[in-house]
Amino acid sequence: MLERINRAYIQIARAQKSLGRKINIMEVCGTHTVNVFRAGLRDAFPEGMRLLSGPGCPVCITDQGYIDAVLSLADRDDCIIATYGDMIRVPGRNGSLEQRTNRGNIKIVLSAEDALKLAKQNPDKKIVFVAIGFETTAPATAVIANEAIEQGIKNLFIFSNHKLVIPAMKALLSEKNHKIDAFMCPGHVSVIIGSDAYKPIVEQFKRPCVVAGFEPMQIVEAISEICRQLADNTPAVDSVYPAAVTAAGNKTAQKIIEETFDAVDGCWRGLGNIDKSTLKLKGKFSELDAEKQLGVKFIHEEDLTGCQCGQVLCGLMDPPDCGLFAKSCTPDTPVGPCMVSSEGACAAWFKYTRRKRRNQ
Amino acid sequence: MTAGDKILLAHGGGGRLTDELIHSVILPAFENQTLNKLTDSAEIRLGKDNICFTTDSYVVKPLFFNGGDIGKLAVCGTINDLAVAGAKPVALSLSLIIEEGLEISILKKILASAAQAAKEENISIVCGDTKVVEAGSADKIFINTSGVGLKLSKAEVGFEKIAAGDKIIVSGTIGDHGMTIMSQREGMKFESEMKSDCGSVAQICAKEIEVLDSDIKFMRDPTRGGLAATLSEISDQTDLGIEIQETQIPVNPTTQAAADMLGFDILNIANEGKVVIVVSGQKADECLEICKSCQNGKDAAIIGQIVKSSEPLVELITMIKGRRIVQMPYGRELPRIC
Incomplete structure (x- = not known):
């Protein structure tokens, strides 16, 4: 194992020499962010390499306007909100879902299927499924949309704000002042979209795209391969997670996404509006579409005062450089979503690197 | 208090909010030296x-x-709180708050299980109370148990005994209870393969004290907040650092997989039949052998040590020889999305 780490060290040094400066690798997956910290990788690697946490945490990249719209639905007596757990503590302009749990209409679900079950169990309520996440969670939402239509379930409403990873990666590289030399590509998302999906990024922007698994050594291998490509100036798509990720991905999942959703322009926290980056239900599912049926609308809203989550998500700032970090914004009193989610960059920095004690 | 001056579920999570609630709201109401120590058991001279x-x-x-089940848990949990304080459990009370509508057959099953757990530890349930509340006012059944024990004459455990060079032992695989409950609640595919560690550590604690007396410096059952909360508290209370080795911490692979799937840090997950022991460096191996000779301590391991440090922190030396900090968990663990 230490041998493999040493090999990575050599590649990092080569890449640094070749670029003549520090190298910046963005991990586009919240699970990578957390596992990098948990494994102590930041500490083990040389200073010449920086890992930037990208827009890979579903809750973190969700626009403030959407969160406020969910909160407005939670305040309605006829609605039950079915949401993934990460979402409940994200602050909106008027509290969070967690502060509304005493209303009894906020249900944490682990899968979209649970939302469908809730609809069946509560026929006199409108079940609103907070459909967020990337290509990983979109297929499950598509499945329940189809099942609800087939089974004639009339009280399930899907509030879709699913996001697509590739448009966001392109948007990041299209920014003038980005610092990204390469991407460590998300494992789970790549299982669905396939590693070939990154080819346009390599071709257009000449950046290495290497898919990594989640074990510490798989992450080390990915970094090693990225640095080798940077050193040799041979950017390419590669996968060090071949057991799970194929070039073409999961065709069945891709098909159901295509058949259920349209990719439309949509807002991301920090990145703003990105063309064809957001999945909305197709017209044939309009009876399930929360936006159409429940009169809920959301428009882009600026982040809450002082919160720099947007900058963090673009790799332009490390969390400790935010003025709120560890002061008014902590995991107990989060100001922005990156401090809430277990996948969030700010929470990871706070939990695993903050060297102050709790009484200070 | 923070977070809108209302009780949140996280206030009961065993992490920082629980800590804050106890210190800013509960302790000030009762102020006395015995309570202020916040030990697992209060020690009273009679x-x-x-x-x-x-x-x-x-x-x-x-x-x-x-x-x-909740019956076994209620008996073993209170026995464990006595045992880690260096006491021999003598008697328990058991009080029930039952929601209207609970099937009597379920109640019987729970009580039989509680009785069996008490019998195995040779302890009697000597008093109790029963209340029934209307449907919706409780969730099926809540149980309170109290316990008294006789402090073992050789026991000299306490934060103040801990010193740099002491070793830390955990009596078996961590996180099994919390992950079993969570996966069973969520109907995850692992559920059939995982088993809660719900059980008593009284045998381990008594044997350790009997053989090693004052070399056993401190014991704690790492329940809510898991190993992370217990170690953070040791570091906080002693102003000493702690180093633990990731590779030495016993973890059941299925439990680890379930935690990974939900995005949880296994160090933060609750245990209900484990004890963390701080023992003098020279007696650590002996302490480990005693643990392993007990029924509930077969997977015990030395996981780290107490260190002198300018920054009293708990640090984990990871599998790849990196370092990261282990803290008291924050709020309630929330499953991640993908």
């Missing part, structure tokens, strides 16, 4: 004997889980 006294309430969903 005549020439030192008596340990503890209480705990049990709310668990589902009521029955792989490896135990």
